[in-house]
Amino acid sequence: xxxxxxxxxxxxxxxxxxxxxxxxxxxxxxxxxxxxxxxxxxxxxxxxxxxxxxxxxxxxxxxxxxxxxxxxxxxxxxxxxxxxxxxxxxxxxxxxxxxxxxxxxxxxxxxxx
Amino acid sequence: xxxxxxxxxxxxxxxxxxxxxxxxxxxxxxxxxxxxxxxxxxxxxxxxxxxxxxxxxxxxxxxxxxxxxxxxxxxxxxxxxxxxxxxxxxxxxxxxxxxxxxxxxxxxxxxxxxxx
Numbered sequence: 001x002x003x004x005x006x007x008x009x010x011x012x013x014x015x016x017x018x019x020x021x022x023x024x025x026x027x028x029x030x031x032x033x034x035x036x037x038x039x040x041x042x043x044x045x046x047x048x049x050x051x052x053x054x055x056x057x058x059x060x061x062x063x064x065x066x067x068x069x070x071x072x073x074x075x076x077x078x079x080x081x082x083x084x085x086x087x088x089x090x091x092x093x094x095x096x097x098x099x100x101x102x103x104x105x106x107x108x109x110x111x112x113x
Numbered sequence: 114x115x116x117x118x119x120x121x122x123x124x125x126x127x128x129x130x131x132x133x134x135x136x137x138x139x140x141x142x143x144x145x146x147x148x149x150x151x152x153x154x155x156x157x158x159x160x161x162x163x164x165x166x167x168x169x170x171x172x173x174x175x176x177x178x179x180x181x182x183x184x185x186x187x188x189x190x191x192x193x194x195x196x197x198x199x200x201x202x203x204x205x206x207x208x209x210x211x212x213x214x215x216x217x218x219x220x221x222x223x224x225x226x227x228x229x
Contacts, residue, residue, distance in 0.1 A: 035217075042222055043202070043217070047216075056216055058216055090157070101147060104156030
């Protein structure tokens with residue numbers, strides 16, 4: 001069973017640029033969500049996708065957007081990067097449903113300078 | 114406004130003893146709670162969960178207790194082992210009125226250190 005994989009592991013971008021982070025869900029999982037974890041904080045929910053549609057969103061501006069593909073892989077896009085976007089970005093997949101726990105990837109460490 | 118609070122940033126426990134990690138929440142709409150464990154350079158790993166209709170759930174050395182009236186939950190690890198040294202996150206979830214999902218709301222984590 002393949003777990004959740006994310007790429008790249010580390011990334012450095014300049015303020016104002018755009019970035020795309022990628023995620024492959026665990027086999028058989030149809031729901032993917034993205035979280036931002038700033039230093040010393042817990043992960044914060046960005047959004048969730050189910051069957052290629054966004055079905056839940058946290059308190060993040062529209063410059064954070066995503067896609068889910070038919071094979072359940074996913075992308076997180078962030079436009080107009082700000083210094084405060086520097087964080088660990090975690091992708092998680094699940095079978096969906098309230099009782100289904102999330103399985104996280106190891107994250108992408110984004111640094112904005 | 115932090116809806117899930119873990120007030121102890123760190124906790125040190127001797128190997129073989131019980132570790133008790135605490136978590137408080139403020140949102141009464143939360144009805145499902147989870148604990149995750151995180152090692153450095155890895156993503157969080159699911160440990161154990163509990164639905165709000167229960168007050169206890171056990172899985173091997175891990176037990177989660179939920180006190181809804183106090184809006185408090187705790188994770189007990191017995192006996193504690195060196196491999197348990199990690200950051201532990203408490204998380205909560207509710208289903209919104211539209212039938213979608215809000216995602217998990219996490220606390221800031223507690224760094225558990227197991228002393229030999």
